[in-house]
Amino acid sequence: MFELKVTTRFAAAHKLTMVGKQCENLHGHNWHVEVYVQGEKLDKGGVLMDFGIIKKELKEVINTLDHKYLNELEIFSEAPASSEHIAMYIAKELERRVNVDGIKVSRVSAWESENSCATYIAD
Secondary structure, eight states, X not given: OEEEEEEEEEEEEEOOSSSOXXXXXXXXEEEEEEEEEEESOOOTTSOSSXXXXXXXXXXXXXXXXXXXXXXXXXXXXXXXXXXXXXXHHHHHHHHHHSOOTTEXXXXXXXXXXXXXXXXXXXX
16 A cells, blocks of 8 residues: 655634633634545556645645635535645545545545544544
């Protein structure tokens, strides 16, 4: 099994309810995102997938979040804009865009600070 990791960053604001007093206020983060793509077979060039493809598609996904008030986005209309849901959204959206047989997005971590993150692990 091979696994690739690509990282990126974005800034956005949100507020969470029923989590904690500080989190219920409007606030922002400079999120650091780690995306892992996994597969068993390498291509003829000896790579699982071109990093450039992952980065391009990830950038498009991140552009839907960057410098936004996340609570106002349709993607968070039925689920809170928590780090957990952000990680899951990125994973599922990237999986949809990087549609290659034998390759899957295995996990995504959304770091809201340098010592706190949520990870979504795909099944």
